[in-house]
Amino acid sequence: MARTPILHYFDGRGRMESIRWLLAAAGVEFEEKFLKTREDLEKLRKDGSLMFQQVPMVEIDGMKLVQTRAILNYIATKYNLYGKDVKERALIDMYSEGVADLNEIILHYPFLPPGDKDGSLTQIKEKSRNRYFPAFEKVLKSHGQDYLVGNRLSKADIHLTELLYHTEELDPSVLANFPLLKALKTRISNLPTVKKFLQPGSQRKPFEDEKFVEELKKSFG
Amino acid sequence: MAAKPKLWYFCGRGRMESIRWLLAAAGVEFEEEFIETREHYEKLKKDGCLLFGQVPLVEIDGMMLTQTRAILSYLAAKYNLYGKDLKERVRIDMYTDGILDLMLMIALAAFQPPGEKEEKDAAIVKKAQARYFPVFEKILKDHGEDFLVGNKFSWADVQLLEAILMVEELDAPVLSDFPLLKAFKTRISNIPTIKKFLQPGSQRKPPPDSRYVEVVRTVLQF
Numbered sequence: 001m002a003r004t005p006i007l008h009y010f011d012g013r014g015r016m017e018s019i020r021w022l023l024a025a026a027g028v029e030f031e032e033k034f035l036k037t038r039e040d041l042e043k044l045r046k047d048g049s050l051m052f053q054q055v056p057m058v059e060i061d062g063m064k065l066v067q068t069r070a071i072l073n074y075i076a077t078k079y080n081l082y083g084k085d086v087k088e089r090a091l092i093d094m095y096s097e098g099v100a101d102l103n104e105i106i107l108h109y110p111f112l113p114p115g116d117k118d119g120s121l122t123q124i125k126e127k128s129r130n131r132y133f134p135a136f137e138k139v140l141k142s143h144g145q146d147y148l149v150g151n152r153l154s155k156a157d158i159h160l161t162e163l164l165y166h167t168e169e170l171d172p173s174v175l176a177n178f179p180l181l182k183a184l185k186t187r188i189s190n191l192p193t194v195k196k197f198l199q200p201g202s203q204r205k206p207f208e209d210e211k212f213v214e215e216l217k218k219s220f221g
Numbered sequence: 222m223a224a225k226p227k228l229w230y231f232c233g234r235g236r237m238e239s240i241r242w243l244l245a246a247a248g249v250e251f252e253e254e255f256i257e258t259r260e261h262y263e264k265l266k267k268d269g270c271l272l273f274g275q276v277p278l279v280e281i282d283g284m285m286l287t288q289t290r291a292i293l294s295y296l297a298a299k300y301n302l303y304g305k306d307l308k309e310r311v312r313i314d315m316y317t318d319g320i321l322d323l324m325l326m327i328a329l330a331a332f333q334p335p336g337e338k339e340e341k342d343a344a345i346v347k348k349a350q351a352r353y354f355p356v357f358e359k360i361l362k363d364h365g366e367d368f369l370v371g372n373k374f375s376w377a378d379v380q381l382l383e384a385i386l387m388v389e390e391l392d393a394p395v396l397s398d399f400p401l402l403k404a405f406k407t408r409i410s411n412i413p414t415i416k417k418f419l420q421p422g423s424q425r426k427p428p429p430d431s432r433y434v435e436v437v438r439t440v441l442q443f
Contacts (some may be wrong), residue, residue, distance in 0.1 A: 045323065052319045052352055063311070070314035077307055086298050090284060093291030098273045135272050 005030045005060040012212060013205045014107060015068045016056045018100075018159055019202065022072055024197035025158045026079035032203065037219050072096070076155040088150045095136070095148055095156040099163045102132045106166050110208035121170060130166050133178050136160060140180040146187060153191070161188040168186060169207050226251045229265060229278040231440065233433040234426045236289045237277045239321070239383060241425065243293055245418035249302035253424065254335055262440045290321070297376040309371045315355070316369060316377040320384045323353050327387050331429035332437075343396045346392040349384070351424065354399050357381055361401040367408060382409045384426055 005023065009016035023030050035041050035055065040064040045053050046066045058065045062077075065071045076082040076092075083089045105127070109120050139148055148156045164185045167174050175182045188194055197204055206212075222283070226244060230237035232255040244251050256262050256276065266274050272287050279286045282299075286292045297303040297313070304310045330341045360369055369377040385406050388395050396403045409415060418425055 051315060051356055052322075061308075063308070065315065066313060067315045069318050071313055073294075073314055074307065074311040077310075086295060087282070087284065088288055089298070090295040093294055094272060094286060094288045097288035097291050101273070131273055199427055218362035 003059075005058055007032045008035065008049070008057040008059070009055050010035050010216065011205070012208055012216065014056075016135055017107075017205055018103070019058060019068065019071055021162045021197065022155055023128060024203065025073065025153075025191070025193050026081060027193045028075075028079065030203070035193060039129070041220075048081070069100075072159075081153060081155045081158070083150050083154055084152075088154075091149045092154050092156045095139070096159050098132055098135065099156075099159040102127055103159075103163055103166070106163075106170070109170070110210075110213050121188050124167065125171050125174070125212050128171065128174055129177075132163075133174070137178045137180050140184060145192060146184075148184075153188075157184065157188055158194075161185055161194070225249075226279055226281040229251045229255050229256060229270075229280075230276050231433065231437055232426070233429055233437070235277075235437070236325075238426055239289065239324065239380060240277060240279060240292055240296070242379050242383045242418070243296050243300075243376060245424065246374075246412070246414050247302060248414045249296075249300065251424070256440055257436060259440050259442070263440070290318075293376065293426075302374065302376040302379070304371055304375055305373070309375075312370050313375050313377045316360075317380045319353060319356070320377075320380045323349060324380075324384055324387065327391075328383075331434055342391045346388060346395055349388045350395060350398070353384070354396070354402060357405075358399045358401050361405060374409075378405075378409050378428075379415070382406060382415070387428075392427065401426070 005028065007016060007019065007030055009032070011032075020030070033042070034074060041055070044050050044055070044057070045157050050057055052063075054066060056066065056068055056071060058071050059085070060071075060074070065074060083092050102124070105124055109117065109124065112120055135149070143151075145151045147153055148160065154181055160181075161184065164175065164181060175185070196202065226249065228237060228240065228251055241251075257266070262276075265271055265276075265278065270278055270285050272285075275287060277287065277289055277292060279292050281295070286295060294303070294314075304313050323345070326341075327344050330338060330345060333341050355370065364372075366372045368374050369381065382405075383426070385396065385402060396406065410419060417423060
């Protein structure tokens with residue numbers, strides 16, 4: 001029997017959260033080994049476990065995978081969340097990359113100096129409302145189906161749903177003008193595996209508030 | 222007969238250059254339309270061609286694809302440059318994604334204020350030598366094969382060659398401690414399709430200059 005995947009990262013969202021969401025959505029149990037201090041990270045580096053000296057790193061199927069996208073693509077293929085052919089995969093990739101671009105700004109937000117936070121929040125609000133959410137709303141409108149690609153659940157739906165949750169934390173009314181996105185979010189949230197992941201006590205990580213950031217900076221110096 | 226892929230971008234490297242390299246390596250002829258004005262860009266947006274309002278844009282097989290990595294993955298799969306199975310593909314993804322991180326630093330460095338550019342370039346060279354090149358030198362050493370993955374030419378080889386040449390433009394002797402990468406560079410450069418692309422007159426673009434930066438700033442308004 002295959003061993004459970006092991007995730008190596010900080011005890012926080014960062015770049016690992018989308019991997020947690022995808023594994024959870026696929027109904028895959030996983031273990032986590034949290035890096036709590038600089039020494040923990042240095043040890044992994046010295047062991048030769050981190051190809052480019054960076055985390056996330058996921059141990060899966062006898063491999064030590066790094067690079068968030070490579071990990072997500074592997075999981076999606078393995079658990080049939082990557083469309084039925086190359087063309088569907090291209091659409092899934094295009095949508096996932098758009099989500100990743102907005103998520104990149106969101107994941108840095110908690111760690112910005114206080115003076116820079118307002119500007120970043122404005123940018124997040126502007127880009128979600130004017131660039132990204134209209135694009136996805138339009139995709140859903142164009143085919144009227146329950147999922148973004150090929151009338152079937154894919155990684156694109158999971159990544160987008162995660163993004164919708166995270167954006168709403170910073171901008172509670174952001175989905176007001178996007179009824180189809182609201183419906184997608186509800187629909188995906190009701191899938192048994194996702195529903196379970198959304199419940200307290202799951203491996204989903206909380207919003208990174210100032211206290212969290214302060215403690216992380218203290219441990220990592 | 223399928224139409225040639227068509228590329229929309231500025232007349233320069235930026236995020237489109239990796240796509241040009243991959244098409245060229247695969248021996249695929251492609252057309253290019255260069256964006257020089259804000260009006261042209263606005264028109265592309267209005268026509269609904271740009272999913273997130275951004276380029277690169279590649280029209281291929283009836284699709285208007287944006288997002289650099291989505292395009293690169295599609296091309297790699299289509300032209301058999303993506304390994305033979307999932308395990309090879311994930312290695313190609315890891316290697317190319319790491320290299321693309323490095324190349325993005327180079328692409329963005331062009332937009333630094335003139336005073337900071339030199340410092341930024343030095344940081345990039347240092348990172349290439351400390352973090353990226355040793356990894357690929359080791360990979361080549363460990364298996365002793367000609368190509369990075371599966372003893373067969375793949376997207377990873379193209380991406381690495383492109384990165385090596387770009388870093389060498391910043392610091393010519395950057396490969397002095399990496400003999401296998403030096404041999405790799407020569408070997409991959411001599412593949413007929415790549416050799417052709419490396420010759421003057423090909424669709425390969427030169428390093429970014431102030432004119433290119435000016436056009437991009439004007440079109441994208443930043």
